[in-house]
Amino acid sequence: MNLNIETRNEVIIIYVNEERLDAHNSGDLKSEMQRLFEEGTKNILVDLHDVRFIDSSGLGALVSGFKNAISHQGNLKLSTLQTQVKSMFELTRLHRVFEIFPSTAEALENF
Amino acid sequence: MEKRAIEIDIKVPNQTRYLSLIGRIGEDLAKELDKYCGDRETLAYHINLVLTEAMVNAIKYANAEDPDKMVHIIITIADNELIIRVYDNGQGFDINSIPPPDFEKLEDRGRGVFIIKSLMDSVRYHAVEGGNVLEMTKRLQ
Secondary structure, X not given: XXXXXXXXXXXXXXXXXXXXXXXXXXXXXXXXXXXXXXXXXXXXXXXXXXXXXXXXXXXHHHHHHHHHHHHOOOEEEEEOOOHHHHHHHHHOOHHHOOOEEOOXXXXXXXX | OOOOOEEEEEEEEOOXXXXXXXXXXXXXXHHOOOOOOOOHHHHHHHHHHHHHHHHHHHXXXXXXXXXXXXXXXXXXXXXXXXXXXXXXXXXXXXXXXXXXXXXXXXXXXXXXXXXXXXXXXXXXXXXXXXXXXXXXXXXXX
């Protein structure tokens, strides 16, 4: 899976450079977030700008990251969701769980 | 015999690397439904999604991730409905016994069947010779 990782203001930004976040590749994102939290990272922002399609496994990987954040006293937030991706969070009520920001910059201001 | 405008019959190995290919075929097909009066882009996304979810069920659960098995998909467009059938060679499961997700609990899994049932008009899973079929129908009018 193609992920770009960058640190800004003590927040690790994971850019998911994939058109699809699905059962084929979401395990990689899940393990990467797990590794980062285990290494002591407190704040992760997952930027989904490039992701046009997400399935229940992709949502599940983000839920897993969110739970990992809580168990490590950290935060996991999301930014730049495309319309159809956002509608999947709404369908599964996960928009009530995640803090979702329209841009990377706005998300970074809210850690 | 029922008049059928289009029927696409595909078999792919039981591997998640084919999800994108099959999802894209479903999506492209939905975009061609010029009789559909709703939002075709959204319909196309939903068809991609239910195909992906149904294939993952077949690959991971029914066919127990055996890479030598095959997943068989038939997409039919009849006059006013789109029917997707995803066949597996597994033991089967009772789709009606799967509870909807508990929105208050944060589980990693358990949203796939809920998504399929939410986006399609009817969903049935039943035994056929050599396995089972998940049959999902979307009315187009």
